Amino acid sequence: MTRSLIPWIIFTLTLIMDYYGFSAVKSAFRGHSDQTRVVAFVIYWGLTAFVVFYFILGLIYNFRENSTPVTRFTTGIFMGIFVSKLILVLFLLIEDASRFISYIYNLILKPTNELHTSRRQFLDSVFLGMAGLPFIAFVHGMLKTAHNYQLWRINVPIKDLPSALDGLKIVQISDIHAGSFSDKEPLKKAVELINSLKPDLFFFTGDLVNNKATEYEPYIDVFKHIKAKYGQFSILGNHDYGDYIQWDTPKLKQENFQTLKDHHKSSNWDLLCNENRIIEINGEKIALIGVENWGAKMHFTRQGDLMKAYSGIESIPTKFLLSHDPSHWDAEVRKHCVDIQLTLSGHTHGMQFGVENKWFRFSPVQWFYEQWAGLYTKANQHIYVNRGFGYIGYPGRVGIRPEISELTLVKA
Numbered sequence: 001m002t003r004s005l006i007p008w009i010i011f012t013l014t015l016i017m018d019y020y021g022f023s024a025v026k027s028a029f030r031g032h033s034d035q036t037r038v039v040a041f042v043i044y045w046g047l048t049a050f051v052v053f054y055f056i057l058g059l060i061y062n063f064r065e066n067s068t069p070v071t072r073f074t075t076g077i078f079m080g081i082f083v084s085k086l087i088l089v090l091f092l093l094i095e096d097a098s099r100f101i102s103y104i105y106n107l108i109l110k111p112t113n114e115l116h117t118s119r120r121q122f123l124d125s126v127f128l129g130m131a132g133l134p135f136i137a138f139v140h141g142m143l144k145t146a147h148n149y150q151l152w153r154i155n156v157p158i159k160d161l162p163s164a165l166d167g168l169k170i171v172q173i174s175d176i177h178a179g180s181f182s183d184k185e186p187l188k189k190a191v192e193l194i195n196s197l198k199p200d201l202f203f204f205t206g207d208l209v210n211n212k213a214t215e216y217e218p219y220i221d222v223f224k225h226i227k228a229k230y231g232q233f234s235i236l237g238n239h240d241y242g243d244y245i246q247w248d249t250p251k252l253k254q255e256n257f258q259t260l261k262d263h264h265k266s267s268n269w270d271l272l273c274n275e276n277r278i279i280e281i282n283g284e285k286i287a288l289i290g291v292e293n294w295g296a297k298m299h300f301t302r303q304g305d306l307m308k309a310y311s312g313i314e315s316i317p318t319k320f321l322l323s324h325d326p327s328h329w330d331a332e333v334r335k336h337c338v339d340i341q342l343t344l345s346g347h348t349h350g351m352q353f354g355v356e357n358k359w360f361r362f363s364p365v366q367w368f369y370e371q372w373a374g375l376y377t378k379a380n381q382h383i384y385v386n387r388g389f390g391y392i393g394y395p396g397r398v399g400i401r402p403e404i405s406e407l408t409l410v411k412a
Contacts, residue, residue, distance in 0.1 A: 007059075014085065015051075017089045018044075018051075020089055021131075023092065023124075025128065027121050028124040028128050047081050051082075054074055064211070064245060072180060073395065076138060076396055077138075080134065080135040091127040091130065091131065092124075095123060137398050138396065141394070141398040143396075146402070147190070147402065148397070148402070149186075149403070150387075150402065151403075151405075151406060152406065154384065154407050155407075156382055156408065158318070158412055160317065160412075161341075162318065164281065164284040165284055166410060166411050169200045169201075169408050170199060170200065170405075170407040170408075171197050171203070171228065172386050172404075172405040173203075173204055174204065174205040174324070175206065175346045176207065176223075176389050177207055177208075177209065177391060178208060178210070179210035179211060179392075180210060180392055181218075187219060187222045188222055191225055194226055199228040200228060201228050201230050203233055204233070204234040205344050205346040206234075206324030207238065208260060208263065209260065211242055211244055211245045212245070213263055216263050220267055224266065224267045230279055230281055231279065233272060234269040234271050235271070235273075236261075236292050237293055237325075237346065238295065240257075241293070241303070242257060242260075261273075271290075274304060274309045275289075275308075276288060276290070276310070276311075276313050286316070289340065290321075290323075291304035291306055294306070294324075294325060295327055296327035296328060300325060318341065319339055319341060320343070321340045321344070322344050322345075323343055323344075323345055324347050326345040326372070327371075328345070329345070330371075333383075334379075338381065340381065342383075344384050344407075345383060345384070346387075348373065349388040349392075350365060352394055355399050356399065363400060371383050373386075387401070388403060389403065389404070
């Protein structure tokens with residue numbers, strides 16, 4: 001399936017869902033005054049008109065390459081409408097399947113006893129109310145949660161960790177996606193929080209922008225103030241290569257890529273592109289390995305060269321890896337570099353949607369990534385997957401807040 005067909009498929013599905021879902025609106029407002037019914041119908045089809053208007057504007061102005069605060073907000077509204085109507089249709093399908101089974105049962109075993117109209121009306125009213133909740137959640141996620149940064153504090157037990165490194169503090173952020181931002185102020189507060197943690201090391205694990213290096217330029221003077229005692233280090237993510245938009249010439253794409261790498265330097269970040277750094281702390285050495293993007297799933301670009309980045313640090317016992325895509329861990333890291341104790345990744349965003357609390361956590365992204373958020377351990381190796389600092393596509397967060405990670409190394 002080509003990428004150009006996906007918007008048309010979503011648009012067609014939305015219109016089909018609108019037509020099918022309207023049966024619930026008619027049923028729920030049966031018996032109400034004509035004026036009330038007209039208002040309900042206008043609101044319902046008004047949302048459909050918004051979807052059509054959004055789709056047409058998206059084709060004309062190419063929202064992917066010409067993103068603005070207005071287009072990002074309308075994209076969020078569109079996604080809220082789509083999810084709400086999808087849930088409504090799922091409820092209706094279940095109801096219609098139940099009706100069909102009941103009809104067959106009654107037809108075979110006893111006289112037909114159809115579902116009373118009043119009960120149908122009640123159920124359709126309930127379905128409409130439940131379908132409206134996701135829309136409210138999506139709007140709240142844009143207005144309140146998008147920059148409601150959550151600090152996750154995690155102790156990482158490292159086998160044979162030298163005493164001099166016990167208690168070492170790492171602060172990590174990932175997936176800034178600067179092209180989705182409109183306001184510096186929340187970012188400044190986040191940087192203040194990062195610096196207040198007094199990190200020994202700061203790591204950024206990829207996806208600085210959505211598509212173009214210019215997206216990050218308004219925010220260089222914000223992120224360059226991040227300071228860590230032993231340095232700030234970064235890597236590239238799949239969005240940093242400019243692969244998701246059309247370029248007039250290959251040269252322009254390459255120039256954009258070089259500019260983006262220069263922006264890391266302007267932020268006072270040491271960008272690791274399939275290479276390593278030796279960091280000496282309290283007389284002990286840490287081998288920090290940084291690879292370019294390498295994904296085992298969903299056809300993401302594979303620019304990473306783990307063995308090249310690993311070369312020359314074999315004898316150093318303490319090794320950490322920065323690798324944007326967590327699928328790299330099982331696919332290559334654990335197979336070929338079993339002495340890398342800790343890998344830090346991002347990429348998944350926790351899908352920007354899910355539920356997390358003490359007793360339960362869920363996000364649809366876990367159907368695609370075994371390691372999707374938080375700390376995972378196999379044998380003596382760990383991977384920490386950051387939930388992401390920014391957002392893309394949907395300009396907000398529902399249930400999965402943007403993250404600043406504080407990882408403290410402790411002896412296992």
